[in-house]
Amino acid sequence: MKVKTMTEPAIQTENLVKSYGSVEVIRNLSLDVPRAQFSAIVGKSGSGKSTLLGLISGLETPDAGRVLLNGTDIFALDDKGMAETRRRQIGIVFQSFNLVPALSALENVLLPVVFDDRLSKAEYEVRAHDLLSRVGMEARASHRPGALSGGEQQRVAIARALINQPAILLADEPTGNLDETTAAGVFDLLTGLTRDIGTTLLMVTHDMDIAAKADRVFEMKNGKVEQ
Numbered sequence: 737m738k739v740k741t742m743t744e745p746a747i748q749t750e751n752l753v754k755s756y757g758s759v760e761v762i763r764n765l766s767l768d769v770p771r772a773q774f775s776a777i778v779g780k781s782g783s784g785k786s787t788l789l790g791l792i793s794g795l796e797t798p799d800a801g802r803v804l805l806n807g808t809d810i811f812a813l814d815d816k817g818m819a820e821t822r823r824r825q826i827g828i829v830f831q832s833f834n835l836v837p838a839l840s841a842l843e844n845v846l847l848p849v850v851f852d853d854r855l856s857k858a859e860y861e862v863r864a865h866d867l868l869s870r871v872g873m874e875a876r877a878s879h880r881p882g883a884l885s886g887g888e889q890q891r892v893a894i895a896r897a898l899i900n901q902p903a904i905l906l907a908d909e910p911t912g913n914l915d916e917t918t919a920a921g922v923f924d925l926l927t928g929l930t931r932d933i934g935t936t937l938l939m940v941t942h943d944m945d946i947a948a949k950a951d952r953v954f955e956m957k958n959g960k961v962e963q
């Protein structure tokens with residue numbers, strides 16, 4: 737059996753390839769993301785950053801190559817194993833938020849734990865309210881996404897990604913729609929998780945000031961990364 741060590745990367749990609757039609761977006765990309773650190777991905781629009789996060793989270797399937805999360809080859813898992821890994825180990829903040837329109841902010845935050853019995857429903861609700869407070873959205877808990885601004889939806893999406901206290905948090909420009917003060921608060925919340933509970937944070941950003949604060953910066957170029 738494989739022994740997991742603290743020094744094993746939280747995320748590894750090995751020779752990943754992904755094309756859309758004739759466009760090769762990810763070209764033989766191998767990457768080690770260190771555990772319990774804040775890593776940033778930068779790169780031009782269209783360079784494949786969101787595609788890479790989609791592959792790492794198992795939402796997109798590679799044409800070739802492997803993704804290992806905490807040493808587990810996620811594409812070797814069956815559907816159930818994949819769904820469970822995604823639900824329990826990974827939190828994702830999508831670039832386009834992906835909130836469910838028919839659900840309130842609170843219900844959206846609780847969505848990842850609907851089938852989870854590690855805590856009671858009441859305990860998850862306490863946690864969800866706490867997260868909504870921390871992103872400044874508690875007063876809007878009962879609002880549906882359609883009644884929220886882009887930045888407000890983004891903050892609800894961040895709370896949703898954290899409800900599971902995931903070991904790995906993937907965030908696609910999580911502060912892209914926020915004013916400076918709110919962005920700073922969200923940034924402190926996310927990086928605080930790395931510092932306080934050892935979350936592995938992988939964040940796509942166009943903001944060089946944010947990237948400068950990362951423990952490691954990966955640049956996407958021509959379907960590959962440079963460190």
Ligand SMILES: Nc1ncnc2c1ncn2[C@@H]1O[C@H](COP(=O)(O)OP(=O)(O)OP(=O)(O)O)[C@@H](O)[C@H]1O
Pocket residue numbers: 756757761779780781782783784785786787788831
């Ligand atoms: N589902 C898809 N079908 C076809 N092409 C796609 C699809 N998803 C992404 N692409 C293409 O793949 C390339 C990389 O897209 P991706 O969204 O990963 O870029 P990005 O680096 O996240 O850009 P941005 O900074 O603008 O968010 C783009 O040229 C895009 O048009």
Ligand SMILES: [Mg+2]
Pocket residue numbers: 785786787831908
């Ligand atoms: Mg993108």
